[in-house]
Amino acid sequence: MTHRPVLLGGIFLAVLGSLCPFLWFILTSFKSQILVEAIPPTWWPDGSLVFYASALFEHRLLHYVRNSVIVAGSTTVIALVVATPAAYALARLRLPGKTWVLGGLLCVAMFPPIVIAGPVWQILERLGGLNTHWGLVLPYVSLTLPLAVWILTTFFHELPVELEEAARIDGCTTWQALYKIMLPLATPGLFTAAILTFIYAWNEFFFALLILTDPERQTLPVGIALFQGEFIMPWGEIAAASVIATLPLIILVLLFQRGIINGLSAGAVKG
Amino acid sequence: MKGLHAASSIATPSPLSRYSPWAAGLFIAALLFNVLFAHGQEVGTAPFGFAQGGLGPSPIPVSPRITLHSVTWKADHPRAWDEAIQRFEQIHPHIRIKREIAPHSSTAYHALLTQKLRNRDASFDLFLMDVIWTAEFAAAEWALPLDDYFSPNEREKFLPATISSGMYRRHIYGAPSRIDGGMLYYRKDLLEKYGFSPPSTWHELARQAQAILEGERTTNPLLRGYSGQFKQYEGLVCDMLEFVGSHNGSFLTDDGRHSNLTAPESLQAVQFVREQIIQRLATPAALTYQEPESLAVFVQGNAVFHRNWPYAWGLANDPEYSKIVGKVDVTTLPRFAQGRSTSALGGWLYGISAYSQHPDEAWVFIEFMTSPEMQKHFAVRASLAPSRLALYADPEVLHANPQYKDLLPVFQAARPRPRTPLYPIVSHILQRYFSRVLAFPGTDIKEEAQEADLKINRFLALLRDL
Amino acid sequence: MAFPALTFVAVFSLYPAMDSFLLSLYSDFPGPERSFVGFGHYAELLQDPVAHQAFIVTLGFVLLSTTLELLMGTGIALVVHERFKGRGWVRAAVLIPWAIPTVVASQMWRFLLNDQYGAINAILFGDRVDAYVPWLADPWMAFGAIILADVWKTSSFAGLLVLAGLQVIPEETYDAARVDGATAWQRFRHITLPLLKPALLTALLFRTIDAFRVFDLVFVMTQGGPGDATQVIQFYGYKTLFTEGRVGYGTTISVTVFVAMAILSLFYVRTVGSKLLQRESA
Structure with a gap:
């Protein structure tokens, strides 16, 4: 690289910009209450673990983490199982009005959640899905499908047709061609869609708040939001909870950043 | 040309490097699940929701047990609330209280509660109601009129401002849990x-x-x-x-x-x-x-x-x-x-949902929570100003909150925000x-x-x- | 094969949207019995100054935040595209903001921007506490603050998409330019940028859709204040629909947002989407 200083500067800025704000939360999480709102702010925490204890035991944080893992995990699995054949069909089969279907899916992705929240609530009430995990997973699947289908379609699209044609000649059905030939090749694409879906479901707040009022079922964003009592703003507990809640995702991203990028580069945005 | 290029870009990473993150991920996920489940059991705080009710020494109920669902917010003094509800369940073993927690900003709480009521949700029986919502809830027929439960004699024992904040067109819809004033x-x-x-x-x-x-x-x-x-x-x-x-x-x-x-x-x-x-x-x-x-x-x-x-x-x-x-x-x-x-009048009222299947039991609970001893409990434990007049002369309440003595006139003259649906x-x-x-x-x-x-x-x- | 997917979308997105659209044609008052008012609410919206202001705020937010996010995202992508030691860690680091739930991230920014104990004031002014700025009290700075929070949170998403675009540009393309003696900037301007166009457009599309629907940030950080300066259209819709219970007018606002977005996106779909599908026949 000819521009080493520029690159180093860029790395420094990117990492600094991304991490610094969160670093302050990490520091805060190890403070005791009187330091949190100290004026001027003190940089170094006194190493108190009070907020972690409070987040974990009083607010039962792990219980929310568990709910979120269940909801986000199921959403991801179901969304992929449903999106894969749809994307394959859109990419490969001669269907009338395909452009419209893809455009329509994009439109669905554009609905403001507020527009559909009320009716979705009513459907779930009729199905008995309020205050259940599956009641939240169903709309999540629907909301993440457009993006998943979009990514997978572009991905399948890039795979060479010849492989499948060979499979067909060997007597494979369309389904067999999809599962035996295409799917293994499309692993990076599936992975990209999976992580996007997972993070969406992990982060979603609006529907979760509306559908889950039973504290036994609430997910992480709702759980953390509900740390706030009537008049007390528990910054310390929120900071500690955010640190704990972000750890699994950081580990995931760290392990899979390679997968995400391979996935996206092979499909999605090819001109 | 393009197809070829795409194929090569997929083929570049070796199979090993492509699959190892998956294996590692599965491992981590398994680990995570282990930790979570093990933890849930250790703490024993009923992650599945039924352990608490099932394990307690339950006296033989006279009638089948009824579970009341109450919509509330996360209190600043959760233990004071837990204790109050535990005591209620001891005295009334045939009634169980299950709380549904909504966010505490009055506005966000209102949005959630009215969403449920607008859809005639019968899954909950009672709720906390901000004093500014009485007219709205009454006009929409979401809150049950409490005239038959809450006798005029009893109402006289409360601060008049709190009672009138629960009234709309000569009916009463809310029993005051406490009073707030600036x-x-x-x-x-x-x-x-x-x-x-x-x-x-x-x-x-x-x-x-x-x-x-x-x-x-x-x-x-x-x-x-x-x-x-x-x-x-x-x-x-x-x-x-x-x-x-x-x-x-x-x-x-x-x-x-x-x-x-x-x-x-x-x-x-x-x-x-x-x-x-x-x-x-x-x-x-x-x-x-x-x-x-x-x-x-x-x-x-x-x-x-x-x-x-x-x-x-x-x-x-x-x-x-x-x-x-x-x-x-x-x-x-x-x-x-x-x-x-x-002084602006604030505070929260207990209301019964018009769609509740158990209004009588809900009132038993409200009566308990607004009783003199519970009001004292919340005043002493959580600095919540009682809605009952007599408690402003109670030595225990005044010991914990000496400032109440001089502030009674503030509460008595507290000014409501506009009363309109x-x-x-x-x-x-x-x-x-x-x-x-x-x-x-x-x-x-x-x-x-x-x-x-x-x-x-x-x-x-x-x-x-x- | 697409049947299950379409069923999901039909039941949980299309049907609710149609249902909402119908709701927007009925009156909110008086009483619970609603009467049909046709497009009355839409006419009302045209004359609602609060809604106009909210639309302008939203447009400003969309334009500024997506532009900044694309710039930052491209910068991030160019950096992490280079080969250097520890690249994996840097990539993971820049993805962290994106992995933090928005409600939490917005609380974090509210905390950082606090006028008394906020870290940003501490960094800028140190111990000179009397110089501390109440960032969210000023209408313009509050508007800037929600953009800052959004850019921080989602630049890496744009970066990811742009990086994917960078990775498919073959190295040989640059070799010829190098031989011709083109500078790094010239190579970027005349080779990278044109080839990145599809990736940039995809990123722009998904970011625009998301920015138009911004809600959590405003809800947590400013509640639309001060003086409605940060009231975006979705927040206004939420207040009308969920807090005021004006179901008809509230859905009208949201349906209008959707239509505005659809028109805007038509442009993208025509450029990105159609290209995508045409290639298959080639």
């Missing part, structure tokens, strides 16, 4: 140092604050004269009601049919807030404050005067939280020269109006008030046809 906290050490007695008018407050600020400039440059709640949210309406009301102004005309924001008293009060409070004593930072931020300024020792609800007393005197323990006192809010001190709409118009004139110093207060008047009148006119 009050003036102040630094008694600073006032004593400068030889001031607590201010009785707003101008006096401004003068005292200025004198103290000038005197303390060297010792504490951060000191502000006043700390209140001026963010664009429901609390802004309360704070402004206290200024406008103490200048003989009001938001609506006496018959409640017209908006009254352009009355000269009202305009002058708003102008005072803009010029004296925001720009001089409180600094524009107050435009970002809800209760917690404004209290933080005060308990860090950086405000002379502080407007807040009764709960702040406990925190201001808690050494874990406050740097001014023992230096705080509280009094009625000031007034303008010609006006009367006005359209309150949420009226409140949004008021919030916009006040926030605009305070945040944009160049705006013409009268013009903004006229605009707000017009909007409010338009909605009130719709109601007249009802």
